[in-house]
Structure formats: C-alpha cells, structure tokens
Amino acid sequence: xxxxxxxxxxxxxxxxxxxxxxxxxxxxxxxxxxxxxxxxxxxxxxxxxxxxxxxxxxxxxxxxxxxxxxxxxxxxxxxxxxxxxxxxxxxxxxxxxxxxxxxxxxxxxxxxxxxxxxxx
Amino acid sequence: xxxxxxxxxxxxxxxxxxxxxxxxxxxxxxxxxxxxxxxxxxxxxxxxxxxxxxxxxxxxxxxxxxxxxxxxxxxxxxxxxxxxxxxxxxxxxxxxxxxxxxxxxxxxxxxxxxxxxxxxxxxxxxxxxxxxxxxxxxxxxxxxxxxxxxxxxxxxxxxxxxxxxxxxxxxxxxxxxxxxxxxxxxxxxxxxxxxxxxxxxxxxxxxxxxxxxxxxxxxxxxxxxxxxxxxxxxxxxxxxxxxxxxxxxxxxxxxxxxxxxxxxxxxxxxxxxxxxxxxxxxxx
Numbered sequence: 001x002x003x004x005x006x007x008x009x010x011x012x013x014x015x016x017x018x019x020x021x022x023x024x025x026x027x028x029x030x031x032x033x034x035x036x037x038x039x040x041x042x043x044x045x046x047x048x049x050x051x052x053x054x055x056x057x058x059x060x061x062x063x064x065x066x067x068x069x070x071x072x073x074x075x076x077x078x079x080x081x082x083x084x085x086x087x088x089x090x091x092x093x094x095x096x097x098x099x100x101x102x103x104x105x106x107x108x109x110x111x112x113x114x115x116x117x118x119x120x
Numbered sequence: 121x122x123x124x125x126x127x128x129x130x131x132x133x134x135x136x137x138x139x140x141x142x143x144x145x146x147x148x149x150x151x152x153x154x155x156x157x158x159x160x161x162x163x164x165x166x167x168x169x170x171x172x173x174x175x176x177x178x179x180x181x182x183x184x185x186x187x188x189x190x191x192x193x194x195x196x197x198x199x200x201x202x203x204x205x206x207x208x209x210x211x212x213x214x215x216x217x218x219x220x221x222x223x224x225x226x227x228x229x230x231x232x233x234x235x236x237x238x239x240x241x242x243x244x245x246x247x248x249x250x251x252x253x254x255x256x257x258x259x260x261x262x263x264x265x266x267x268x269x270x271x272x273x274x275x276x277x278x279x280x281x282x283x284x285x286x287x288x289x290x291x292x293x294x295x296x297x298x299x300x301x302x303x304x305x306x307x308x309x310x311x312x313x314x315x316x317x318x319x320x321x322x323x324x325x326x327x328x329x330x331x332x333x334x335x336x337x338x339x340x341x342x343x344x345x346x347x348x349x350x351x352x353x354x355x356x357x358x359x360x361x362x363x364x365x366x367x368x369x370x371x372x373x374x375x376x377x378x379x380x381x382x383x384x385x386x387x388x389x390x391x392x393x394x395x396x397x398x399x400x401x402x403x404x
Contacts (some may be wrong), residue, residue, distance in 0.1 A: 002280035003146070009368060010162055010340055010341075010347070011337070012325050012326060012337075012340050012341040012344045012346040015326060016325070019135060056347070056368055057368060065240060081349065082368060083122075083348045083350060083366070084354055084355065085124070085128055085132075085351070085355075086122055086124040086125055086128060086351070086354075086355025086356075086358075087125070087351075087358050088125040088128070088358065089358070089363075091125065091127060091131070092145045093130045093140075095138045095141060095142050096142065101131060101132065101138065103132060104351075104352075104355075105122060105269070106122055106348050107122075111132065112343075114134070115132060115134075118134050118286065
C-alpha cells in the first residue's frame with residue numbers, strides 16, 4: 001500500500017480525496033496539510049510515497065511547496081490537484097517544477113486513481 | 121469533468137507524459153513569437169524601440185501594444201496587423217505535439233475529437249447580455265456556476281434575473297462565499313444563498329448530510345465549490361488570452377461597489393430556493 005500526503009486548504013477536498021484513496025484499498029493517507037508550509041514540514045516527517053497537492057493556498061502556495069519538496073527529495077512524486085489545472089501556463093509551471101501530473105478540479109474517483117496508479 | 125486545455129487533457133488521460141508536454145510547450149515558446157518580436161519581424165518596430173517599451177512597462181501597467189501606442193511607435197491599425205500575424209502563425213499545442221514527435225497526425229485528430237466532446241458541456245451559453253458585462257468575465261462565470269451547480273450539487277437552477285449594482289438585503293439567513301482574482305481583470309466572484317441551499321451544496325460535495333447550522337463545514341464546502349468555478353473560469357478565459365490569478369477562497373458579506381467597480385448580480389432560481397451569484401470587477 002502506498003502512503004499519500006494530502007495537501008489542500010479546503011477540508012472538503014481533503015475529505016473527498018482521503019475517502020477516494022482509502023476506499024481504493026491501494027493508498028493510505030498519512031497526513032493532511034492545509035498550506036504549503038505545513039506540507040513541507042509533514043513531507044519531511046512522514047516521507048510519503050506520493051503527495052497530492054493544491055496550487056492556490058495561503059501562507060506558502062503549492063508551487064513554492066512543490067519546489068521545496070523537490071529540493072528535499074528530487075525523486076518525490078507530487079501530483080498537483082487544482083481548480084486551475086485547465087490553465088496551460090499553470091500546468092507548464094507545475095511540470096517544470098517537477099510535478100508528475102496535474103489533475104483538474106472537480107475530479108472524480110476514477111480520474112484520481114487512474115493518475116495515481118500511473119505514477120511509477 | 122472540468123475546463124481543460126488540450127495538453128493537460130492528454131496528460132491526465134495518460135496519452136502523453138510530462139516530458140512530452142514540456143517539450144511541446146518549449147517548441148511553442150520558441151515558435152510563437154511575442155507581440156514585440158512579431159512587430160520587429162514585420163519591420164514595424166526596432167530593437168531599440170522595444171527596449172524603450174520594456175522600460176515604460178516597468179513603471180506603468182501597460183501591454184506591449186498599449187505602450188507602443190503611448191510612445192508613438194505604433195498606430196491602432198499596426199497593432200491589429202501584429203495581432204493578426206500572431207494569430208495566423210500561432211502553433212497550437214496539438215500541432216506542437218505532432219512536431220515534437222509525441223503524437224502522430226491520426227492520433228491528434230482522434231484525441232482532438234474526443235477532447236471536443238469532453239469540453240462540449242462547458243461551452244459558454246447565452247444568458248447575460250454582453251452590454252451588462254464590460255469585462256467579459258461575468259457571462260462565462262455565471263454560466264460555469266450554473267453548470268457546476270448541476271454537476272456537483274444536483275441543483276438544476278436557471279438564470280432568473282440580472283441586476284447591476286449592490287446586492288439586496290437578504291430576507292433569509294445566508295452564507296456568502298468569495299474568491300478574488302487579479303490579472304488582466306481584477307475583482308471577485310461571490311455566491312450568496314440561504315444556509316439551507318449552501319448546506320445542500322456542502323452535502324453534495326462531501327457525499328454526506330451536512331446541517332445548515334454547521335457553519336464551518338458548509339462555508340468550507342461552498343467556498344471550495346466557488347473555487348472550482350473560479351479555476352474553471354480562469355481556464356475558460358485563458359482561451360481568449362485573458363489571465364486571471366485566483367486568491368484563496370474566503371467568506372463574508374460583500375460591500376457595495378465603489379467608483380470604478382462594476383457589480384453584476386445573476387440570480388439563479390430553482391424550486392429549492394435562490395442563489396445570488398456576484399461578479400465584481402474593476403479596482404476601487
């Protein structure tokens with residue numbers, strides 16, 4: 001079972017994602033961070049197999065947190081899950097910073113699991 | 121189930137990988153000239169004039185064309201000429217993926233057809249008169265809000281009225297979710313509805329019953345709903361070249377618009393109740 005850190009300032013999204021991941025039986029959610037600063041802290045502490053992270057967040061946004069996580073571990077697998085996932089510039093920025101994929105909100109269970117399952 | 125750009129649609133569906141998409145984007149960046157470079161290639165500007173334009177842009181919030189006009193380097197018809205040239209030579213992401221070897225021509229046609237079907241539900245419908253929407257933001261915003269109310273909250277609402285100006289005082293207990301944006305247009309979108317309608321949105325988002333009295337949960341879910349509308353709005357307007365940067369969602373009563381601001385209130389109605397969807401644009 002792969003461990004996942006869920007990062008989103010919305011508790012609604014954190015609950016939605018956790019439910020999808022846990023019910024699949026393939027993923028275990030090891031933490032929920034509500035902003036980028038907390039995400040970096042939790043990433044260091046729990047070293048999850050995967051990170052699912054929002055882009056627009058308070059304190060430290062997802063792009064900055066992604067860069068910091070990749071500095072800590074260049075092999076970190078981060079999937080950005082964001083309502084701005086349909087904006088070409090944002091997608092390019094995420095991929096250049098090292099995200100392995102970008103999922104648009106609103107998402108459904110199949111899409112999230114298909115993308116995470118494809119991450120090697 | 122969202123407004124996407126074609127490259128991300130292919131990535132999300134596993135057709136291409138991040139490296140292939142980045143290579144295609146890099147190809148586009150090299151091939152698709154910016155306004156200033158296009159004007160130089162057409163012989164309408166010199167390198168020195170472009171440097172003066174950049175210098176002006178450091179002190180004034182102007183697009184390159186606007187700065188060129190202000191400095192007397194270009195006239196309106198020359199701006200149109202540059203924009204036409206840019207449009208005619210623009211390489212779309214699909215073509216860039218073919219050029220960089222990520223996709224074959226037949227694959228491109230097949231996936232483009234599937235992408236068009238995927239995005240068909242997000243075509244902007246008529247509803248709000250263009251004259252009431254000077255920024256061009258309110259029409260797509262209201263249209264997307266109605267579509268996501270149906271898809272995410274199973275609320276089949278209709279546009280029942282459009283007013284310009286401040287919100288009326290509510291007659292019921294309400295919650296107001298808000299998402300601000302900056303960029304080519306500044307402002308915010310907001311959703312104000314009775315606590316019971318917002319609880320219905322929250323219940324649908326979370327897949328479990330949520331009481332209207334549970335303000336924290338209802339507001340978080342309603343704000344997230346509005347965040348989804350805002351994100352998809354930024355993707356939709358990006359197709360026509362407008363850039364919107366979203367702020368983190370929040371909540372709280374909206375103030376009346378002040379000088380320079382334009383507030384459009386689209387009222388959505390259904391048997392379950394009404395929603396006031398607000399688009400505020402312009403700087404005070």
